[in-house]
Amino acid sequence: MNLDLFDTLPAGLEKIGEQSVVLRQFASPMQDELMAAIDQISRQAPFRHMLTPGGYTMSAAMTSCGSLGWITDRKGYRYQSVDPLTGKRWPDMPHVFQALAQQAASMAGFEHFQPDSCLINVYGVGAKMSLHQDKNEKDMTQPVVSVSLGITATFLFGGLQRKDNTQKIVLQHGDVVVWGGVDRLRYHGILSLKPASHLLLGERRINVTFRQAG
Numbered sequence: 001m002n003l004d005l006f007d008t009l010p011a012g013l014e015k016i017g018e019q020s021v022v023l024r025q026f027a028s029p030m031q032d033e034l035m036a037a038i039d040q041i042s043r044q045a046p047f048r049h050m051l052t053p054g055g056y057t058m059s060a061a062m063t064s065c066g067s068l069g070w071i072t073d074r075k076g077y078r079y080q081s082v083d084p085l086t087g088k089r090w091p092d093m094p095h096v097f098q099a100l101a102q103q104a105a106s107m108a109g110f111e112h113f114q115p116d117s118c119l120i121n122v123y124g125v126g127a128k129m130s131l132h133q134d135k136n137e138k139d140m141t142q143p144v145v146s147v148s149l150g151i152t153a154t155f156l157f158g159g160l161q162r163k164d165n166t167q168k169i170v171l172q173h174g175d176v177v178v179w180g181g182v183d184r185l186r187y188h189g190i191l192s193l194k195p196a197s198h199l200l201l202g203e204r205r206i207n208v209t210f211r212q213a214g
Contacts, residue, residue, distance in 0.1 A: 065097070068116055101113060
């Protein structure tokens with residue numbers, strides 16, 4: 001799909017950059033399957049608060065699935081096939097995850113996306129994610145697909161330099177953000193979550209992010 005061909009974008013699709021979109025409520029019809037899959041993954045690879053190379057504890061708890069999981073510790077940021085907490089390989093990526101990621105990427109104009117890594121973050125009230133680039137992946141031609149579940153969050157979408165201005169984009173349960181191409185290395189983050197409650201997840205937000213890392 002070439003978004004430049006549309007005078008009016010498809011319903012529920014908001015363009016936020018040259019090659020980046022928000023798909024409003026795209027994941028909502030799959031919420032029960034997604035939550036069941038997350039529960040199963042977290043039983044095999046529990047959520048944990050990782051340490052940054054600088055020694056800070058991340059406010060969001062994390063786990064992964066797929067052939068590669070993203071980790072951070074004193075040695076740096078990287079992907080690896082083994083969960084350092086359990087010493088076992090990360091859980092397989094569920095079919096519902098793979099299908100959602102590929103469908104969302106296709107809607108955004110990125111065909112043939114084959115994610116091999118899925119990072120799952122759990123945010124409580126007050127948790128945040130500082131501005132950063134996703135740059136540990138080998139193939140920068142592949143997009144990032146990010147799914148929001150639970151309480152509302154404000155997504156910061158910046159430029160290619162940390163100092164660039166940022167857009168503030170409100171993300172609600174079921175929204176999916178896809179960015180790639182010329183936008184692939186744009187800085188992004190999440191503002192500190194405000195007190196709120198969601199019928200399905202209570203005072204939590206879960207973010208499920210897909211990448212082709214290897």
